[in-house]
Amino acid sequence: MSEPQSEVELLQRADACAGRTLAELAARLGLPVPADLSRHKGWAGSLIEKALGIEAHGRSGPDLPHLGIEVKTIPVNRSGKPRESTWVCLAPVGSFNPGPWRTSPVRAKLAHVLWMPILDAPTLAERRVGVPLLWMPSADEEEVLAQDWASLSELLAEGDVSQWHARHGEALQLRPKAAAAADRIWVVDADGEWVRTNPRGFYLRARFTASILHREARLLQP
DNA sequence: ACTTGATCATAC
DNA sequence: GTATGATCAAGT
Numbered sequence: 001m002s003e004p005q006s007e008v009e010l011l012q013r014a015d016a017c018a019g020r021t022l023a024e025l026a027a028r029l030g031l032p033v034p035a036d037l038s039r040h041k042g043w044a045g046s047l048i049e050k051a052l053g054i055e056a057h058g059r060s061g062p063d064l065p066h067l068g069i070e071v072k073t074i075p076v077n078r079s080g081k082p083r084e085s086t087w088v089c090l091a092p093v094g095s096f097n098p099g100p101w102r103t104s105p106v107r108a109k110l111a112h113v114l115w116m117p118i119l120d121a122p123t124l125a126e127r128r129v130g131v132p133l134l135w136m137p138s139a140d141e142e143e144v145l146a147q148d149w150a151s152l153s154e155l156l157a158e159g160d161v162s163q164w165h166a167r168h169g170e171a172l173q174l175r176p177k178a179a180a181a182a183d184r185i186w187v188v189d190a191d192g193e194w195v196r197t198n199p200r201g202f203y204l205r206a207r208f209t210a211s212i213l214h215r216e217a218r219l220l221q222p
Numbered sequence: 223a224c225t226t227g228a229t230c231a232t233a234c
Numbered sequence: 235g236t237a238t239g240a241t242c243a244a245g246t
Contacts (some may be wrong), residue, residue: 041230042239049239061227075241087240111229139236166226173226187236198228199236206224 001051008136013052014114014132015213019220022118023125025051032144033125045073048116048129062112069112069134073216074209076117080219082209083120088202091156093164094187098153101146106172106202110145115212117219130183130219135212141171144208148172152202161197171196171208177201 004010017025020046026033029050034040049071054063063071075083089105101107117130137145148169148203155163155174166173176198186197 037230037241039230041241042232046240062239084241090237102227173239176227176229179229179231183235183242 001131002052003055004064005066007069009129010052010064010067010069010114011132011134012114013174017048017051017116017129018131020120020129021125022047022127022129026125026127036124041072044118044124044127048073062109065178067112069114070109071114073116073118074213075120075159076219079112080117080119080130080213082206085173085175085206086204086209087177088172088204091202092153093156093185093197095159096157098139098150098157101149102148104149104153106149110137110204119176119212119220129218131216133213135215141208141212144171147203156200157188159188161187161195164197165198166203169205172198173203173205175203210220 002010004013025047025183029047031047032174033048037043052071055132059065062068074086077083078118088109113135115133115135117133119128119130121127148171152172152174155168163177164174166175168174178199181198184196185199186194186196189195191221
């Protein structure tokens, strides 16, 4: 399958996934379904990418560079509420000039997102794809994100690593992002000293993505 | 129940 | 090590 060449083609493929179980999509692609995600955390996301004809991995930037669209699966419960926060990108650390929201890596990631809800079920194989939603931040959403970016990027630039925790931010938050808690990077702290801390990344809070998905009244087609 | 910190696999 | 894809599991 070639990559979707237009937004319409992408959305047609996405709609074709709606209502299908992960087992059905995997079978069509000749892929095994793991018993659970504990050691295959990105499996559903990769499965959906393959189902949409997106060439997985090997490139950075949006999933569809030509269309400028990022595809994200999001696990939701039976009520349609997100079960998890959403990974955005690695956070720049150390002394740097926090640029404006407009040119930030967070905005680059979130400018256009095709949300693919994955509805919870007793087993992984039985989970179904919900109704896809192509999202662009509204003016209000963008303002919230811009403000979070301003405050969080300032914290990062200041170098006070004790403040690099998950409790800041209304929509965006900072969280550790590494293979293990022991992973360390070097940064210049607020006193100009080199210190070691763990890498951080930006995540979207579940509250925020819940408000996005709320636009789609029915997450599962009849 | 929900949030925060920790973790898993794979490609390059 | 960085970036892709995320969820797990401890803490509150």
